[in-house]
Amino acid sequence: MAQFFNKSANNIARISMVAAVVLGGTAFFAYTQIARSSYLTGRYLEKQQPVQFSHKHHVGDDGIDCRYCHSTVETTASAGMPSTQTCMNCHSQIWADSPYLEPVRASFRENKPIEWERVHDLPEFAYFNHSIHIAKGVGCSTCHGQIDNMPAVFQENTLQMEWCLACHREPEKFIRPKSEIYNMQWQDGDLTTEERVDLKAKNKIRGKEMMTSCSTCHR
Amino acid sequence: MQEDKDLKEIQERIYPPMVEGDHSFGTVSDKIGDVTLKKRTPFFWFIGFGISFMVAQLLLFAVTTLLAKGIGIWGNNQPVGWAFDIINFVWWIGIGHAGTLISAILLLLNQKWRTSINRFAEAMTLFAVACAAMFPLLHTGRPWLAAYWLFPYPNTMGIWPQFRSPLIWDVFAVSTYASISLLFWYVGLIPDLATLRDRAKNKYFKLVYGLLSWGWRGSARHWHRYEIAYLLLAGISTPLVLSVHSIVSFDFSVSQVPGWHATIFPPYFVAGAIFAGFAMVLILCIPLRVWYNMKDFITDTHLIYMAKIMLATGMIVVYGYAMEAFFGWYSASQYEVFMVKNRIWEGPYWWSYWLLIICNGLSIQLLWFKRFRESPFWLFMISIVVSIGMWLERFVIIVTSLNRDFLPSSWAMYSPTIFDWSMFIGTIGFFFTLIFLFVRFLPVISIFEVRTLLPDASVHGVHHDFEESVLEIQNTEEAAEGLDEKPDRHRFE
Numbered sequence: 001m002a003q004f005f006n007k008s009a010n011n012i013a014r015i016s017m018v019a020a021v022v023l024g025g026t027a028f029f030a031y032t033q034i035a036r037s038s039y040l041t042g043r044y045l046e047k048q049q050p051v052q053f054s055h056k057h058h059v060g061d062d063g064i065d066c067r068y069c070h071s072t073v074e075t076t077a078s079a080g081m082p083s084t085q086t087c088m089n090c091h092s093q094i095w096a097d098s099p100y101l102e103p104v105r106a107s108f109r110e111n112k113p114i115e116w117e118r119v120h121d122l123p124e125f126a127y128f129n130h131s132i133h134i135a136k137g138v139g140c141s142t143c144h145g146q147i148d149n150m151p152a153v154f155q156e157n158t159l160q161m162e163w164c165l166a167c168h169r170e171p172e173k174f175i176r177p178k179s180e181i182y183n184m185q186w187q188d189g190d191l192t193t194e195e196r197v198d199l200k201a202k203n204k205i206r207g208k209e210m211m212t213s214c215s216t217c218h219r
Numbered sequence: 220m221q222e223d224k225d226l227k228e229i230q231e232r233i234y235p236p237m238v239e240g241d242h243s244f245g246t247v248s249d250k251i252g253d254v255t256l257k258k259r260t261p262f263f264w265f266i267g268f269g270i271s272f273m274v275a276q277l278l279l280f281a282v283t284t285l286l287a288k289g290i291g292i293w294g295n296n297q298p299v300g301w302a303f304d305i306i307n308f309v310w311w312i313g314i315g316h317a318g319t320l321i322s323a324i325l326l327l328l329n330q331k332w333r334t335s336i337n338r339f340a341e342a343m344t345l346f347a348v349a350c351a352a353m354f355p356l357l358h359t360g361r362p363w364l365a366a367y368w369l370f371p372y373p374n375t376m377g378i379w380p381q382f383r384s385p386l387i388w389d390v391f392a393v394s395t396y397a398s399i400s401l402l403f404w405y406v407g408l409i410p411d412l413a414t415l416r417d418r419a420k421n422k423y424f425k426l427v428y429g430l431l432s433w434g435w436r437g438s439a440r441h442w443h444r445y446e447i448a449y450l451l452l453a454g455i456s457t458p459l460v461l462s463v464h465s466i467v468s469f470d471f472s473v474s475q476v477p478g479w480h481a482t483i484f485p486p487y488f489v490a491g492a493i494f495a496g497f498a499m500v501l502i503l504c505i506p507l508r509v510w511y512n513m514k515d516f517i518t519d520t521h522l523i524y525m526a527k528i529m530l531a532t533g534m535i536v537v538y539g540y541a542m543e544a545f546f547g548w549y550s551a552s553q554y555e556v557f558m559v560k561n562r563i564w565e566g567p568y569w570w571s572y573w574l575l576i577i578c579n580g581l582s583i584q585l586l587w588f589k590r591f592r593e594s595p596f597w598l599f600m601i602s603i604v605v606s607i608g609m610w611l612e613r614f615v616i617i618v619t620s621l622n623r624d625f626l627p628s629s630w631a632m633y634s635p636t637i638f639d640w641s642m643f644i645g646t647i648g649f650f651f652t653l654i655f656l657f658v659r660f661l662p663v664i665s666i667f668e669v670r671t672l673l674p675d676a677s678v679h680g681v682h683h684d685f686e687e688s689v690l691e692i693q694n695t696e697e698a699a700e701g702l703d704e705k706p707d708r709h710r711f712e
Contacts, residue, residue, distance in 0.1 A: 004429050013433065032372075036375055158375070161375065161377055162376055162377025163377075
């Protein structure tokens, strides 16, 4: 009986066995990377806003405190978005005729809020509260990055659960004194390890079991 | 001459022939191989496949609705939070166990009668596991996310599954079981696929069987490696026969629910699984041997052996029922005692318990009698009743334990919806669809292993051993009768 398969079939079979393992491994590795890519997380992607508002200018150049606009960050879950009136506090006087600010003036005239594009969008099943993070010593730049360097704000971190847990498991690596919360230049190395451990105790940050319990964030 | 006849009778009593009829190597290959290669597909195949495929459409309906609307379409709700999804899962997984027992344990124990039933019993295992796996996957409501909930891998949540939960043990038990069963089945198929490749006339059949047989040429080296691999796989699968259903039983027994929290569960579940599995093997092989005229290979002896295993495992299961009730009473816990009463006579589901006892406890008592053991019709009927009984067993364990829990205010009745039923019946259709496809396209009986049972395969050796054993029996019989006649070692030569 004639051979049905060519002799090369032997090599094809061997190569395909190796290839299956290599391709399978590569596909798995690719999956773990794509799942964390900015394509899926939106990290580092700037968003087009209705007004060309620059945090770099307002925070970095002018030195306006975060809380001037995000006024509820210390007391409520949401940091709060400023009303158009807050903008007009200054811009009724400064750059009052600038064409860039026309959307702001229009919003003020028509009493219609500006529709900002949300940059940091946590899923609804995650319960997040700004005030408790501020109270326990998590600075703005720890999560949001150096806002004073961002002309258009982008998401500095993945906002994935593994990123949240990295801090919830070891908060002492990330916290800072309350006086430095709004300091955009703060570096984690500004405190020694011992000082940060002491700070954790002083701020009464709870143990790992509580910090990483499901219902702490999913209620 | 009379002596020769007696001898033959004794021979058949000790070693019932596992292949009947006058077969040679060639006729075995013809008979089994022709089902896939030569014969026209018989009419009943189209009927059977058609019906199964139509019934499988219920699964399509149930799953589509489930994905569109969510698991709220099912009847389970507090306090019966688990119902058809796990009943059917456990039922299907249990059915698969006979295949593994036949292929692995009986191989290691050198039971020759496994040879002609192992192939389709293993196929049955695979298809049953496929049906079983659908339930835990679909009960998540979003099966495309189930992998990320169930399997440990470096996910973006930064957490692992709860390794202390029996549910994650289940994931490993069932996936190991599925992969080892597939491997075992496939490795066993390779020599037969090569036979089909060599006998196929059609170019496409040659190509497909050729690819699947991985260049098997039947050289001594191939056989040597094959034997090692097959034995190793048998060794790996042997503990699975016990471990998989033990772990499935942990889903219940590790919890605190009265009626579930019992130490008898693992062995009781394993026995039940083998019981249900042999019932399914009988349901499949009794029609198969008639329709395809395979009575030479699946002999009455095979059916009788399986009936005996069913009787033995069934009695273990009945012992389990007795112990469940005993544990309830012996615990002296009012909740356990209440559960037993609720399950057996006080509760609204008492009928399911008694149906279960009739199906699993009483029906198998018929198997004590030779008349029923030797009748394929009765075996088929009893097997169907046992399959229903094993389904009822899971229904009783799950629903009667949950419907009246610790708080009377939360008591509620459970009733399955049309979606529960259509998904369950749909998986039965799916299972038989796969079985029909298997019967059509792959050798249902292991060709090369059946050949080893033929007299041609043991021209030397066996005859000698056989004579020794006949002599031994005759010696003891004669000694018992007080005869002082010395056995003549030469008279058979």
